[in-house]
Amino acid sequence: MLLIALGLFLLALLGAPLFAIIAAGALLGYQRAEIDLAALAVEVFRLAEMPVLLAIPLFTLAGYLLGESGAPRRLVNLTQALFGWLPGSLAAVALVACAFFTAFTGASGVTIVALGALLYPALQQAGYDEHFNLGLITTSGSLGLLFAPSLPLILYGIVAQQTEVGRGVGIDQLFVAGLLPGLLMLVLLLGYAFWHSRRLPRERKTAAVGPGRALVDAAWELPLPFIVLGGIYSGYFAVSEAAAVTALYVLVVEVVILREITLLQLPGIVRQAMVMVGGILIILGVSLASTNVLIDAGVPERLFDWVQAHVSSRLTFLLWLNLFLLLLGCLLDIFSALVLVVPLILPVAVGFNVDPLHLGIIFLANMQIGYLTPPVGLNLFIASYRFDQPILTLYRATLPFLLLLLFCVLLITYWPWLSLGLVGG
Amino acid sequence: MTRFFAGLERLGRGLENLLLCALLLVMVALAVWQIIARNFFDGGFLWADEFLKLLLLWLGLAGAVVASGEGKQIKIDVLSRFLPERFTALSELVTALFTAAVCVLCAWHAGRFVLMERDFGSTLLGNLPAWIFQAAIPLAFGLIAVRYLAAAGRRLFELIAKEPPCS
Amino acid sequence: VTLKLGTLAPEGAAWMNEMRRGATEIKERTAGRVEIKLYGGGVMGNEKSMLRKIRIGQLQGGAFTGGGLADVYPDLSLYGLPLLFDSLEEIDAVRADFDPLLRAGLEEHGFVSFGFAEGGFALLMGNRPIVRLDDMKGQKLWVPEGDTVTSAVMEELGLSPISLPISDVLTGLQTGLVHIVGVSPIGALAFQWHTKVKYVTEAPMAYLCAVLVIDRKAFDKIDEADRLIVREVMERVYQGFDRQNRLDEAAALAALRKQGLNFVTPQSGEVARMRERAQGAMERLSAQGAYSPELYRRIVDLLRERRSGSKP
Ligand code: NA
Numbered sequence A: 001m002l003l004i005a006l007g008l009f010l011l012a013l014l015g016a017p018l019f020a021i022i023a024a025g026a027l028l029g030y031q032r033a034e035i036d037l038a039a040l041a042v043e044v045f046r047l048a049e050m051p052v053l054l055a056i057p058l059f060t061l062a063g064y065l066l067g068e069s070g071a072p073r074r075l076v077n078l079t080q081a082l083f084g085w086l087p088g089s090l091a092a093v094a095l096v097a098c099a100f101f102t103a104f105t106g107a108s109g110v111t112i113v114a115l116g117a118l119l120y121p122a123l124q125q126a127g128y129d130e131h132f133n134l135g136l137i138t139t140s141g142s143l144g145l146l147f148a149p150s151l152p153l154i155l156y157g158i159v160a161q162q163t164e165v166g167r168g169v170g171i172d173q174l175f176v177a178g179l180l181p182g183l184l185m186l187v188l189l190l191g192y193a194f195w196h197s198r199r200l201p202r203e204r205k206t207a208a209v210g211p212g213r214a215l216v217d218a219a220w221e222l223p224l225p226f227i228v229l230g231g232i233y234s235g236y237f238a239v240s241e242a243a244a245v246t247a248l249y250v251l252v253v254e255v256v257i258l259r260e261i262t263l264l265q266l267p268g269i270v271r272q273a274m275v276m277v278g279g280i281l282i283i284l285g286v287s288l289a290s291t292n293v294l295i296d297a298g299v300p301e302r303l304f305d306w307v308q309a310h311v312s313s314r315l316t317f318l319l320w321l322n323l324f325l326l327l328l329g330c331l332l333d334i335f336s337a338l339v340l341v342v343p344l345i346l347p348v349a350v351g352f353n354v355d356p357l358h359l360g361i362i363f364l365a366n367m368q369i370g371y372l373t374p375p376v377g378l379n380l381f382i383a384s385y386r387f388d389q390p391i392l393t394l395y396r397a398t399l400p401f402l403l404l405l406l407f408c409v410l411l412i413t414y415w416p417w418l419s420l421g422l423v424g425g
Numbered sequence B: 001m002t003r004f005f006a007g008l009e010r011l012g013r014g015l016e017n018l019l020l021c022a023l024l025l026v027m028v029a030l031a032v033w034q035i036i037a038r039n040f041f042d043g044g045f046l047w048a049d050e051f052l053k054l055l056l057l058w059l060g061l062a063g064a065v066v067a068s069g070e071g072k073q074i075k076i077d078v079l080s081r082f083l084p085e086r087f088t089a090l091s092e093l094v095t096a097l098f099t100a101a102v103c104v105l106c107a108w109h110a111g112r113f114v115l116m117e118r119d120f121g122s123t124l125l126g127n128l129p130a131w132i133f134q135a136a137i138p139l140a141f142g143l144i145a146v147r148y149l150a151a152a153g154r155r156l157f158e159l160i161a162k163e164p165p166c167s
Numbered sequence C: 001v002t003l004k005l006g007t008l009a010p011e012g013a014a015w016m017n018e019m020r021r022g023a024t025e026i027k028e029r030t031a032g033r034v035e036i037k038l039y040g041g042g043v044m045g046n047e048k049s050m051l052r053k054i055r056i057g058q059l060q061g062g063a064f065t066g067g068g069l070a071d072v073y074p075d076l077s078l079y080g081l082p083l084l085f086d087s088l089e090e091i092d093a094v095r096a097d098f099d100p101l102l103r104a105g106l107e108e109h110g111f112v113s114f115g116f117a118e119g120g121f122a123l124l125m126g127n128r129p130i131v132r133l134d135d136m137k138g139q140k141l142w143v144p145e146g147d148t149v150t151s152a153v154m155e156e157l158g159l160s161p162i163s164l165p166i167s168d169v170l171t172g173l174q175t176g177l178v179h180i181v182g183v184s185p186i187g188a189l190a191f192q193w194h195t196k197v198k199y200v201t202e203a204p205m206a207y208l209c210a211v212l213v214i215d216r217k218a219f220d221k222i223d224e225a226d227r228l229i230v231r232e233v234m235e236r237v238y239q240g241f242d243r244q245n246r247l248d249e250a251a252a253l254a255a256l257r258k259q260g261l262n263f264v265t266p267q268s269g270e271v272a273r274m275r276e277r278a279q280g281a282m283e284r285l286s287a288q289g290a291y292s293p294e295l296y297r298r299i300v301d302l303l304r305e306r307r308s309g310s311k312p
C-alpha cells in the first residue's frame, strides 16, 4: 500500500496529470474497500448536481476575454492617471491594477502575462531597480486572490458546501470575508512599494493620458465590479447569475462594442479559457471520488480524533495549519489543493471552533504565498518564462514581498475579526 | 500523407472549438434568459437550472479532453524541470502511459455505470433517459486515453529515433 | 455484515444521534455481527446519488423523503400529494391503513423499510400574506428539485413553480429567485429560511415524511435471528421519530411566532377551491402512472367519507 502511494507520488513529481493521480488513488481505494469501481463515475456525475459551479466557466470566460482585449492597457492608464502624482506611483499602479485583474482571472498566470507585459518595461523605464520590478510583478500575479469573484474563492465555497458542516458556507459571504484581508495585503505591499521608491526621482507626468480621457476610455470596464458585487449584495443576482451577466457583458463590450476581439479570435480564446476550466473541473470530479473513498472509510473522523489527541488548543492548531498549508502551497496547484485538502481539514478546523469562512481565507492566503515559494511556486516559473530571467534571480527578487505576505497571513490567521467582522450574523 | 494528418488535426481542432463555443454560448444565453424571464415575464423554463448543470458537466469534460490534447492538464511537474532532457522524454512516456491506463479504467467503469443507469431507467429533466447525458463521462475518459496514448507513441518514436546507432 | 446508510440529515442533529444509538444497540445485541455505519449531512450526495450508490452496492440503504424514492416505487408519492390532507387526524386515519401497504410495496420493489417518520405539514411562507390562491399569482413558488408531481399540480393551479435544490433556496429567497416556499416549521428553522420571510399561512399544503430503507439483497445476507433484532430496533427508533415530530413541530411553530413572523389563515372556501383544481391534476397524473390510480382513489374516498361523516 505504502509502495503504491510512493509510486503515485513519484509519478506526480515526474509530471503525470494530477487528475490521473487522484483518479488512480480513488480507484485503488474503492478496490480495497470492495466497492464497485463504477462509484467513481457516480461521483464524477455529481459535478452536474452542484449549485454555483456554473460560475466557474462564466467568470473564466470573462477573465480571458478581458485579458485579450485592450482592458489591461486601459486599466493601467486609468490607475496611472489617478495615482500618477505620487512618488512610486507606478509601483502602486501595478499593484492595484493586478489585484483588480486577478480577481477576475483567478490567478491563473493571466495577470502576469497580460499586465506584466505592459508594466515591466514601464517600471524599468521609470528607474526602479530590476529586482524590485521582477518581485513586484511576480507577486502581483496572485494578489487579489481574496477579492470577489476570484475562482479559488468560489471553489472553496463549493467544496465546503459539499463537505457540509452544520452551517453552510455562502459564496456571497466568502466574498465579503475576503475583502479586509485582501485590502490588508494590498495596503502593506503598497506601503513597501512607496518606501522602496522614496529615493526615486518624482516621476514626471508619466501618465499616457489625462484622468478624464482615461476614465472615458475605461468606461465600459469600470462597471464590472459593480455588476458582480453590487448585483450579488443588492440581492438582484445569485452568484452564478452574476457570472452569466458578467460573461455576456464582457462578450458584448469587447466583441461587439469595442471590437477589440474579432469573431475569428473568439473560438481561440474560448478554447484557452475552457482548457483551464476543463483542467479544474476534471480534478474536482475525480477528487469527489477520492474524498468519497476517505469518507466511506471514516478517515475524517479518525483524523479529527488524532489531531485532537495531539493538539490541545486552537492556537497551536492554527499554527500547525499554517505550516501545513505553506508546505502544501509549495507543492500543489491551488485548485488541486482546494479539492483534496479542504474536505479533510474543514471538519477538524470546525471542531477547533474555526469558522469555515475564516478557514477559507486562511487557506487561500497561504496558497497565495505558495505561488511565490521556492522551489516550485507557479508564478516564479511563469515570470521566469515571461521575462526570460533565471529562476534563482526570481527566488531572490520575490523574497521581501514573500516576507511581507507571510506577516499578512499570520495577522489573518490569528485575528479572525479581519475575515469575519464585515460578514455579521 | 503528413499533409493529410495535418488537415485532420486542423479539422479536429475546429470541431473542438465549435463544440466548446456552442456549449459555452448556449450556457451564457440560457442563464441570462432565465434572469430576464424571471424579472420581466414572470416565467422561465422549469428545466433550465437542471439543464445548465448538465451543460456544465459536458463543458468541463470537453475542456478536459481538449486540455489533454494540448498537454495542458494541471500537474505538479517539479522533477521534470530539473531533469536532463534525455530523461524527460522517458518520464513523459511513462506518465503518458500511466495516464492512458487510468483513463481506460475510468472509461470502462463509467461505461458500466451508464449501462446500469439505462437498465434501471433513471430519468433527468422530467422524463428523458439519464444515460444519454451520463454517456459523456465514459466518452470523455476514452478520448483522454486516446490523447495520452498518442502522446506516448510520439515520445516512444522520439526516443527510438534519437537513440545513437550503436552504443 | 456491515450496512452503510446515507442520509441528508446533518451530522449532530438529534435524528443522527438517535440513529447512532440504535446502531450501537444492534451491534451489541448481535455480538458485532451486524454493524451499521451512518453517513450524514449529504456526504454521499443527494437522494439520486444515494440511490445510484445503493444500486452499485456502495451503500446498502438510507433515509429518503417519499419523493426521493418515487423513482423506485412511485406510490411513495401518495402521502406527499399537495392539498390532500386537512389535519393530522386525517393523516393518522389514512396511515393506519396505508403504512403496511406501502411497506409491502417497497419490499416488492427490493427495499426493506422500518416505518415512516412524520416530517409535519409544509406551510406556505413568503414575504406577502397569502390568504387566497390569487395572492400567489405572479410569485415564484419553490418546489423541491425532481418533485414533478407537485410541479404539475402547481402549474394546474396557474402558479409558476421553480425547482431548485434545497441548498439554493436561502439565496433564492434573498435574491427574489423564489418568493414562496412550502416548508415545515422545523425545516424553515433548520435551513434559516424563516429569516427571509415575513408571513406564514396556517393551512396544511402537503404532508412530509421520511422513510428508512435497506436494500433487500443486503438485508437477506443477515441471519434470520439478527434480522429480527435489526427490525425491532430500527422500527422502535423510527416510531420514536414519528411521535417526537409533533412535539418538535409545536415547539418550532412557537419559535417562529417568537421570531416575529406573522401568521395568517386562508379565507374560507379558498383551500377547498384550490383542492378542487389540484384534484384534476392529480387524477391525470395517476392515470399517467405517476402513482397507482387505485390507491389514490382509496385515499380520496377514505377522506371524503371521514369529512362527510364528521360534518353533522
Ligand atoms: Na503553488
Ligand code: NA
Pocket: A330, A331, A332, A333, A376, A377, A378, B076
Ligand atoms: Na505549482
